[in-house]
Amino acid sequence: MGRNWFCVLALALAAPAAAQPARVGDFQRSVDIGKVGKTGAAVRDAAGTYRITGGGANIWGSEDAFRYLSTVRSGDLHIEADVAFLGAGKDPHRKAGLMIRQNLTPGSPYADVMLHGDGLVSLQYREVQDGPTHEIRSNATGAKRLRLEREGAYVFFSVAGADGVLRHAGGNTPIGFAGPYHVGLAVSAHDDAVTETATFANVALRVPTLAHVPDTGYPAAVESTLEVMDVTGAESRRVVRHFDGKIEAPNWTRDGQWLIYNSKGLLYRIPPAGGTPDAIETGPQRKNNNDHGISPDGRWLAISDQSQADDHSRIYVLPIGGSKTPRLVAGHASTPSYWHGWSPDGRTIAYTATRPETNDFDIYAKDLAGGAERRLSTAPGLDDGPEYSPDGRHIYFNSARSGAMQIWRIGADGSDPEQVTRDPAWRDWFPHFSPDGKWIVFISFGLDVALGDHPPNRDVMLRIMPADGSARPRVLTRLFGGQGTINVPSWSPDGKQIAFVSYRLVR
Known part of the structure; x- marks a missing residue:
């Protein structure tokens, strides 16, 4: 040789x-x-x-x-x-x-x-x-x-x-x-x-002159790009609009006509083809965070807002076109609540919250018609991002209960917890179902991120897997993103695309 x-x-x-x-x-x-x-x-x-x-x-x-x-x-x-x-x-x-x-x-x-x-x-x-x-x-x-x-x-x-x-x-x-x-x-x-x-x-x-950014986390100034991605095989990405500041968490409306996102406490809508955004009226709720979503019938919008003096996030519901008087549906005087899911029949919301009697964020559900909230998860460790499966039988969420942030599921009543993803090399967050219930998309952080954190401005991946667990997750795309990229349900109604946000440091 x-x-x-x-x-x-x-x-x-x-x-x-x-x-x-x-x-x-x-x-x-x-x-x-x-x-x-x-x-x-x-x-x-x-x-x-x-x-x-x-x-x-x-x-x-x-x-x-x-x-x-x-x-x-x-x-x-x-x-x-x-x-x-x-x-x-x-x-x-x-x-x-x-x-x-x-x-x-x-x-x-x-x-x-x-x-x-x-x-x-x-x-x-x-x-x-x-x-x-x-x-x-x-x-x-x-x-x-x-x-x-x-x-x-x-x-x-x-x-x-x-x-x-x-x-x-x-x-x-x-x-x-x-x-x-x-x-x-x-x-x-x-x-x-x-x-x-x-x-x-x-x-x-x-050779570009790039200013040093001492803290690339929440204090860092960023530009944002609202994108959609084909997930049917071509897996190409398309820019909807580039923004000079920060936007987060796009939802896709049920009729396919709009993407809804939050920026600087307000909600906006923009056509998926691009164009000029329109603000959505949310009345006195003007500190909306990135946990918002649309009812199964497409008529209602759930928002998580921190406008009250205590700065605790509370959950409100309003018509999809906006309202000056959103209705308070879930919250607590001394702890935050963040919306993440809507039951397929439109009667119940799922959210993550911490309460005075607990030390962890857990999964809760509440009927919109009234009544007390129900605590569905009790295991030690953070539970976040609950979303109902399209058949209403399960709630999927991310949990640190195993010592690694992974996707889990429980019955809609909180029973029978079961681990879904098992790769210890990644921290998986925010599972989102395709409309037909066959696929789950989620965001994966590296081990450089703390177990219970999902910070902005990191190397992340969007991954997809069959909902029945018949194949391991595969990478859809890699990007600079994190918090705000895909916190909420963002599939197109036909199940062919997802919407998300990528970021770039201002340097």
Whole structure:
């Protein structure tokens, strides 16, 4: 084996200098990646504009085919350029954009921001060698300038329209680039029988200046992105709207027309396709937190509000369109209550609360018609996030009772506790059922988070598993998030998508 290794090394060292890719402008090499039917090319004119012609079937799936003009860098980096196609093109899915790539194999881990022939702009990424490609679609239109941003373990992107001002497009994902990586400009024809050409003007590679954030928890200033994600197989993410401040906890209305979220104590609604948010009237309740949700018939909204002088969260119900007089339905004079679930028949709510006679947060239920609340969980350790199964037989919740934060379930009357997730490497919170009852989505924190905490601004995952436990949880997506990401039920009525919030530190 050693002899063969020396032969390979000798051949590599003997390769003639002429075989090395030629430098183009500020980039070290211009090469075709993967299998391309037509050879690409790259040149730079006297004004500094790069013109790249590329073939290849696509930048997607588990292997790519495109023309790449790149150089080697390491650490944090922003790359930006004015990007435009030349000619009408053959395929509306042709791509031109900016890319960071671990290596030059077709299946390399990568992240890019791509302008498509039909105007779509998206952040694409492959997390592992030869793995699948994922996507975060922006809501930007008329893009003229793009920027791909690597900051620590995460990649972000920005887009400029006709005014030329780059604005954060929202969404993020961690990519573990190891050591030096390739960065540059890429073009793929999306049809291996042809080539497509794009120009890249005013190209800039910069190391960003990032202010130190001493406390990335609740005091940290953040930007927020409201996103929806397909969970039926494509598992692509789409930006609904990017916000300069903090928003939390989207609900999807039963008719599919709105997403409802909270921000700075108020509730807002916005169409899932994007647009301008509208405030929802909640009367004197103006310190709403991120524990709110919609009745099964879609007519009512439950809120958890802390407007009273003692700052304890209490639960109110109001019409879905808003009201100046929400009705108090659950609360206590000296301890907080946080709504999380609604029984399928609409008659009962489930919530987490602590009471003077207990030291833990437990699961409670109360009939909206009146009567005393019922304590359903009594085991030592925090219980939170109760949600009824669609058949009404069980309440699922997250619990620390085993010494690891996991998903559990009990009967609707509190009987027969049963553990659902069992991976000690993750702290699982907030189980949410698909409308047909077949799937559960939840958020998973790492062991860097305290057992009973679900803080903001952490590396988290959204995971999904069959409700019947027939398969282990699998990762839907990784993101920078946590508290506020998916605290409440957020499935679309057709069961094909979920809504959530990702975050970015203001630095």
